Amino acid sequence: MSVIAIAAANHRARELAPGFIVSLIAAAAASFLSEHYDAPVMLFALLLGMALNFLASDGRCKAGIEFTARTVLRLGVALLGMRITLGQIASLGWKPVALVVILVVVTILVSVVAARALGFQRLFGMLTGGATAICGASAALALAAALPHHPQKERATLFTVIGVSALSTLAMILYPMIASWLQLSPPQAGVFLGATIHDVAQVVGAGYSMSTETGDIATVVKLMRVAMLLPVIVCAAMITRRAGGDAGGQRPPLLPWFAVGFVLLACINSTGWVSAAVQGGVNDLSRWCLVVAISALGMKTQLKELAAVGFKPIALMVGETVFLVLLVLALMHWGL
Structure with a gap:
């Protein structure tokens, strides 16, 4: 049985290798x-990835791209x-924790209602x-992995x-200006930037462009x-x-394996036993996995499909971003 299992694993690896390697090369170029x-x-x-979308229909690369x-x-x-x-x-x-919980819950609920009002699915x-x-592109990819299958999901x-x-790139430039214009103190500016900018990298860039204290607080709020x-x-x-799950009809577990892994690593990291070198290595590996995966997702789409989305989705995302800023400023004004 072990010989058969090894042979099957080798066959599977050979099947996945072309698509994975192509995705890895695209990710390296992107970095x-x-x-x-x-x-x-x-x-x-x-x-x-979208520039290489013809590879997704190539029999040699298709399985590896899907896996990636x-x-x-x-x-x-x-x-x-x-x-x-x-x-x-x-x-x-407790105040920043309460602020983060409220802004995440309210923003998602308002987004669901707004999407329905604009004619999209919830x-x-x-x-x-x-x-x-939550956290920009990483959250989009994580939620997409957990949401039910749909022809338009990708x-x-x-x-x-x-x-x-x-x-997020635009926010990294504009939000420090807004914080200065509002005359926010360094801790207040850190909370504002950490609670409003989408991606972690842009939060770090915006926060430390103002001061070290602002950058430290912005990073922690963002990680919350x-x-x-x-x-x-x-x-x-x-x-x-x-x-009812995906097309296969099987009901997925209530807590997906990647969510379990997320919790376990957060708990392990909280013990203080993990060295900075290991933390940095795991974070780099996480970043690489996400970049390689988004390269593969790009290969699975067509430019003409994205060009056909129209104005409404753009208006939805811009509206969500503006709403998040106003909500955070209101919560900070009310003492959170």
Whole structure:
């Protein structure tokens, strides 16, 4: 039996290798461009992947691209747990925690209602709202992995990744100006930036561009938003179970394996036993998994599909971003 299992594993590896290697090369190119042109790596990975979309129909690459877009993506989401600790959250007190919980819940609920009002499915509102409220492209990919199968899900996911990446880059430039204009103190500015900018990298860039104190607080508040990914994934999994799962008809587990991995790594990281080198290595691996996965997702789509989305999805995401800013400012004004 072991010989048969080894032979099957070798066959599977040979089947997946071409598509995975192509996705890895696209991700490496995206990282190079991101480092040299100071733009979101997810956006470069997505665009390079779409330029190679003809490979998704190639029999040699198709299986590997499918595997990368699904399994490697979920591995990357699980590894995000190494970014946070319970101590980081506790160090800020209860007010920022309450602020983060309220903004995530309210933003997603409003997004779902707005999506229905614009004629979209509620799940699209949950996808865009979760990406806006939690952690940008990473949240979009994680939620897409947990939501039920739908013919338009991949297209919606790719559009969401493009939208939050563009809006997050714009926010990194504009939001420090808004914080200065509002004369926010360094701690207040840190909470504002950490609670409103979509992606972690842009939060770090915006926060430390103002001051070290602002950057430190912004990063912790942002990681608190990342921690909200778990309950939102559980909600998405519950929706999937009620919908009956994917096309295969099997009901998925209430807590997906990548959510379990996320929790376990966050708990391990909270013990203080993990060295900085290991933390950095796991975070880098998580980033690479997500970039490789978004490259594969890009290969599975067509440019003409994204060009046909129209004005309404753009208006939805811009509206969600503006709503999040106003909500955070209101909560801070009320003492949270």
